[in-house]
Amino acid sequence: MAKMEKAIIFEGTGYHIIRSDPRNLELHVLIRDKEGKENYQFKGYFRTVEGALAYLVSDSSLLDETVTHNVESYLQSIIDAKHTVIGDIKKTIS
Numbered sequence: 001m002a003k004m005e006k007a008i009i010f011e012g013t014g015y016h017i018i019r020s021d022p023r024n025l026e027l028h029v030l031i032r033d034k035e036g037k038e039n040y041q042f043k044g045y046f047r048t049v050e051g052a053l054a055y056l057v058s059d060s061s062l063l064d065e066t067v068t069h070n071v072e073s074y075l076q077s078i079i080d081a082k083h084t085v086i087g088d089i090k091k092t093i094s
Contacts, residue, residue: 010049012088014062017052020045027052029062053089057082 009025010017020026024047028040043059046052056062062081069077 010053010088010092013084015056016040017046017049023047025049025052027056029056053085057085 006018006020006026008016008018014030016028018026018028024045026045027043029043030038031041032038044052044055046055057078062077062084067073
């Protein structure tokens with residue numbers, strides 16, 4: 001039996017949301033490993049695109065984990081992630 005390719009429902013800057021089965025969506029975030037190779041990492045299952053995008057911002061999934069943050073820079077990174085997601089939505093609907 002051949003493995004079926006999962007459909008990308010929404011793709012943004014450094015992440016995508018795919019249909020894993022008729023009931024669930026999966027959120028994957030692009031990460032860079034120690035060798036510099038980029039791969040998508042599974043972050044979780046969601047029932048809606050909105051739920052996955054909200055998690056993406058609230059969980060700081062787009063945060064660069066190689067940088068040490070203080071409170072101000074951490075909060076700014078969350079705001080930047082929010083703006084990234086909003087920009088991706090605007091690009092998709094326009």
